């Protein structure tokens with residue numbers, strides 16, 4: 502079987518996610534036969550470094566022997582069982598261990614089978630909590646511009662990506678949207694901390710105006726990934742935690758992308774020393790193996806639902822694959838690797854190396870900023886460096902970087918004008934150096950005219 506064979510069959514039967522399928526008239530699909538470590542291998546003998554961890558999910562490489570062994574073992578004993586009325590060992594152990602590695606008062610785990618559905622659960626649970634507590638008028642949510650929380654109708658309502666949202670607007674709930682603390686837009690002589698602090702005034706104003714009708718604020722802590730790896734300072738989260746408490750509003754931390762070490766700490770919230778009312782995890786939870794997500798909350802929230810059935814206070818929400826045992830086993834194997842390998846410390850050296858490897862791009866006439874939180878590094882291509890003026894999105898310059906990278910054994914998938922690395926943690930310094938070379942070449946090509 503060759504790439505051509507698979508592509509022909511694919512285009513006959515598959516409708517790909519987040520894709521204008523007509524693009525594949527000129528942009529070839531890349532069919533992958535197998536993965537190993539950071540490498541993806543196609544059917545024609547080409548290979549690619551997975552610099553984006555396959556949509557930010559993979560942590561410890563493809564076909565990781567330790568995770569594979571755990572899954573093989575699990576498959577032979579229990580593949581799936583309904584989680585309502587029944588239970589199983591992997592879900593119990595995973596819940597105990599998640600509670601162990603997250604700060605108090607997070608003590609309860611509610612599972613779903615993807616990130617978007619975890620966001621849906623948190624929104625419903627927050628609203629329902631207030632209703633159960635005699636506050637049925639808290640029906641609104643506050644969100645940030647440039648935020649992304651998924652693409653189901655509920656999550657689009659609290660997201661802010663025009664490309665995904667605009668078409669469906671008539672179907673969506675309306676959130677209160679506050680300007681993001683994104684530090685790319687700070688004044689040149691202002692620090693991240695000063696800018697993030699200053700931008701908090703908008704949040705404070707929204708809370709003043711809407712607290713009485715608002716259930717929760719939802720944010721991606723420190724890093725708004727989907728809109729171009731937009732970053733801000735932990736101080737914003739500190740201020741937000743304090744203000745949510747003061748106004749009697751929940752704080753939902755969507756760590757679906759930032760969780761499990763991406764920003765340099767196990768969870769991004771740690772850097773602000775805060776604990777959200779709802780912590781959402783997915784993606785790296787299974788190291789990129791299987792779809793699984795969890796909403797963690799406190800006993801305090803849990804108890805507001807705990808009552809006789811006829812009071813109708815229960816949280817009546819489910820997905821067929823909630824808490825799937827194989828997915829839970831993948832998550833347990835992932836946590837074992839974190840426990841045994843001192844991953845976060847090793848990542849510190851890797852993230853410092855990433856920064857050094859692209860330092861020369863600071864002077865590139867079309868790189869407006871290089872920014873980094875831990876294992877995520879982004880380089881923003883701009884038309885005019887001093888004005889930080891963007892290239893029009895219609896020019897799709899990022900695709901030129903993507904196409905070039907494929908010819909140089911790398912999968913880079915820019916978000917608009919933003920080229921980024923979010924690699925699996927098993928990447929080596931030499932492989933990072935190669936990515937830096939490829940990104941430099943790609944940026945040169947993409948910004949040439």
Ligand SMILES: Cc1ncc(COP(=O)(O)O)c(C=O)c1O
Pocket residue numbers: 615616617618620649650651652721726727755756757758759783784
């Ligand atoms: C911050 C954030 N929230 C939610 C989601 C949605 O997760 P899923 O794609 O699993 O539905 C994503 C996906 O990229 C994300 O980055």
